[in-house]
Amino acid sequence: MKTTHNARVAILGTRARGGIRAVIENHIESGVYDGATYYELYTHEEGSVIQRVSLAARTLLRFLSLLLRRQLDICHIHGSMKGSIYRKSVFVFLCRLFRVQVIFHLHGSEFEDYYNRAGTVYRAVVRYVLDSSDYIFVLSRYWQDFLRTICTNHNILIVNNFPSTRFECLLSGRSYEGQQNLNFLFLGYLGQRKGIYDLVDAVASVRDQLPAGFCIHVGGNGEQEKVERYIAERGVGQHFDIHGWVSGEQKDHLLRQCNVLLLPSHNEGMPIAILEAFAAGLTVVSTRVGGIPDLITDDSVGLLIDAGDVDGLAKRIRQLLSAQDLIESTAANANRVYSEHFSATANVARIRTIYSELLAIA
Structure with a gap:
């Protein structure tokens, strides 16, 4: 046989x-x-x-x-x-x-x-x-x-x-000591479905409340020029760093450098970016669509908003800027969920x- x-x-x-x-x-x-x-x-x-x-x-x-x-x-x-x-x-x-x-x-x-x-x-x-x-x-x-x-x-x-087992190696050595600013990350197709425009609007709505060093690193292909124009129109260019498509060492570097993944999607299956973030020890903010609620079952694992809720997304960003303990605890719980079910x-x-x-x- x-x-x-x-x-x-x-x-x-x-x-x-x-x-x-x-x-x-x-x-x-x-x-x-x-x-x-x-x-x-x-x-x-x-x-x-x-x-x-x-x-x-x-x-x-x-x-x-x-x-x-x-x-x-x-x-x-x-x-x-x-x-x-x-x-x-x-x-x-x-x-x-x-x-x-x-x-x-x-x-x-x-x-x-x-x-x-x-x-x-x-x-x-x-x-x-x-x-x-x-x-x-x-x-x-x-x-x-x-x-x-x-x-x-x-x-x-x-x-x-x-995800690839290589992301598990990024968890070791992750430390918040001496870090002056939290780093945020968006990974995914640059278009409406992944919520990148909602993210720009959310940042614009709270720009006066953000620290000077606040930055969202953006990795992905798609509507890059359109997204860059929209960021400029909303006057938040200093808060976004667009990297284009990222993979390999560049992607590993971003996952190691950043503390929070922001993925405000409108439609999803089971986004591999969230699983990579879980494996690497990031806290995740995402939406209640597709299979994401099966990944983030409660606030101890990650933070969820409704798709298209720009105000809710802005609130979560502001919440995390002053909640290092929450970031560390949710990241640890998410990594445990990853190890048990999604590795x-x-x-x-x-x-x-x-x-x-x-x-x-x-």
Whole structure:
């Protein structure tokens, strides 16, 4: 009988920078595929339409080659919404045709909103993908409950994301002694969905109450020029440092340097940025959307506001500026929650067990 030590797995995802790509990399780095033969296949990337179509076509041909040579047991599909569903439906169909087991791993933070606004064809494709999968992985109970209302598949499992283990090393040596100013951090796509404009408005509303050295470091891709213009228009340029997309050592440096992560999102799945902050020992201020309340269950773990509540966000910022004890205690509690439920140690074995179950019935 096959086990994960000799399984043959196709990992379908995106080459674009962001949370989905980070999850795939973390699965590989943390040992989910140790002993297995795995193929990283990309159906999407940043770039022109021609580049994206060319990549999808090349990936489809390679996937067909693997199927025709009977070299796949499991296909783990990381998907979201919009065009992702149409692309992934082709691979699901081929997997069913060649009797390959399918895991559909849903990441789309705006999946529900998009589904509810979509037409009949899109909804039918979504239901086909969901009902044709052997297992569906979701990031929280919120998404599990929603999918149960739109499909008949009973194998919908909550499988936690987890960040790279390297962020755990940033916790050691973190100290507040001698620190004159707290440093705040925003990590994520620069656009309305992640709440960056709400954050600028919140800072502008309390600018007269902020210390001279107050700074929010901003790391992310997206609407950078638009965000920079908006910051200038609101007159708070001295309080923001825009770094653009950050990764590797630069990202580690920011997580080590900063004390608080601010992520006032309007829609989310299970943001990897919050898990990275938990692992690195930061306090988190975020919103009651998607799977975030499953991460921050009460004020002892982090601070939540309603999405779009600019006044509430400003209040939390002012609260933390004079509450070092609160920052230290919530960061410690959040790190404990991370270790118990959202670390690689807590989740790799579970994913490998699910793979073994699929191989047993293949």
